[in-house]
Amino acid sequence: xxxxxxxxxxxxxxxxxxxxxxxxxxxxxxxxxxxxxxxxxxxxxxxxxxxxxxxxxxxxxxxxxxxxxxxxxxxxxxxxxxxxxxxxxxxxxxxxxxxxxxxxxxxxxxxx
Amino acid sequence: xxxxxxxxxxxxxxxxxxxxxxxxxxxxxxxxxxxxxxxxxxxxxxxxxxxxxxxxxxxxxxxxxxxxxxxxxxxxxxxxxxxxxxxxxxxxxxxxxxxxxxxxxxxxxxxxxxx
Numbered sequence: 001x002x003x004x005x006x007x008x009x010x011x012x013x014x015x016x017x018x019x020x021x022x023x024x025x026x027x028x029x030x031x032x033x034x035x036x037x038x039x040x041x042x043x044x045x046x047x048x049x050x051x052x053x054x055x056x057x058x059x060x061x062x063x064x065x066x067x068x069x070x071x072x073x074x075x076x077x078x079x080x081x082x083x084x085x086x087x088x089x090x091x092x093x094x095x096x097x098x099x100x101x102x103x104x105x106x107x108x109x110x111x112x
Numbered sequence: 113x114x115x116x117x118x119x120x121x122x123x124x125x126x127x128x129x130x131x132x133x134x135x136x137x138x139x140x141x142x143x144x145x146x147x148x149x150x151x152x153x154x155x156x157x158x159x160x161x162x163x164x165x166x167x168x169x170x171x172x173x174x175x176x177x178x179x180x181x182x183x184x185x186x187x188x189x190x191x192x193x194x195x196x197x198x199x200x201x202x203x204x205x206x207x208x209x210x211x212x213x214x215x216x217x218x219x220x221x222x223x224x225x226x227x
Contacts, residue, residue: 036218046216
């Protein structure tokens, strides 16, 4: 079945630092890869989606791409702000439109 | 806009008792509702996916006998945790989407504590 691995449990950065979070995935379908952000006390919100390998998703200064060859996808931002502090989850939806499968989450803390 | 509400936000139950939680979709038709559990130190585990007019599909390690789900219309779903024990504690999330959407809209979750 579909699965996602997200190994970076916690990332601490200073404002204006570069952010890079990576996930790997396994699927037998043509997936849509997603990034969700969860702020304290809230449910996860969709941040970005990428439906085609090597295409780029862009939202709120974040970029996401996925590499079919290495079955990996990543989230990056050139310059993080304190307000970006949250937990970021990668997720996968197979083309059979099942519910998203989530990675373990990366807690991002940005120091002012 | 599309919103998902969950009730209650927090609940405590005694070991061996049951707890029902609700999910309400507003601003879109919740054709499909997915229930997840986030246990302490873990990611969101998919419990089951419910699609209106289709059978509810449970994931491995989760059963209808333990987590019965109701999805009677396009705006409401509920799930009960029967005979709750310590390992059932965690944050239960409801995610819903419409027929053609890929985006799952999530509620804030119901946090279950089992004593």
